[in-house]
Amino acid sequence: MRRTITATVNNTTGVMNRITGLFARRHFNIESITVGMTENPEVSRMTFVVNVSDQRGLDQVIKQLNKQVDVLKVRDITDEAIVARELAMIKVMTGSGQRGEISDLIAPFRATVIDVGRESVTIQVTGDTPKVEALIDLLRPYGIKEMARTGVTAFQRATKKSNDQTRYSIIN
Known part of the structure; x- marks a missing residue:
């Protein structure tokens, strides 16, 4: 199933590497990833489009992302009005x-x-x-x-x- 996930993160060195590493360890293919500063230069927004095999695996990745020190907020926005x-x-x-x-x-x-x-x-x-x-x-x-x-x-x-x-x- 194809999912769109957003994450707001602290704009610091190595954050993108650590987060994409989580997806790789779970064997999720990232179809696309965009990253850019938000209205606050200390915060970046990441948007991932990923293919996942099941909801359980997706829930686990979101939990793992939320445990990352530099991650401020994670949302699966696939089924929302976007x-x-x-x-x-x-x-x-x-x-x-x-x-x-x-x-x-x-x-x-x-x-x-x-x-x-x-x-x-x-x-x-x-x-x-x-x-x-x-x-x-x-x-x-x-x-x-x-x-x-x-x-x-x-x-x-x-x-x-x-x-x-x-x-x-x-x-x-």
Whole structure:
């Protein structure tokens, strides 16, 4: 099962190494990991997308993460209302005659051309993983020369409850 886990940690040397080591010891494959400072420069947020075999193993890893000195908070946010995004840069082989076609192709994805060369264009796209994957699939026939992806960064959506207890999410 695929899970998205966030952890806020002290922004100190070696924290990422110790935390990824926990996943490795439990034989969990980390599909993606993003790490960056939060609004507080002394705290970083880590977002992991991992494949786990069962809930018991996942619960054990979360308990082990919470025991780490530099870990402030750990959450499995997979089943919660979240905002999740990733960035991909894709260098596509193209001649000058195909550039207009590629521009038309990427427009519905709100992707942009960020570099143009004689034989290639580099495209930037941000969004959820299915959106990024869909664009990559459409660009494959042109010949993907190079690609870099950041992995998923996520946190909970802003929500509020109304008087009738119905949940509303703010959509950006």
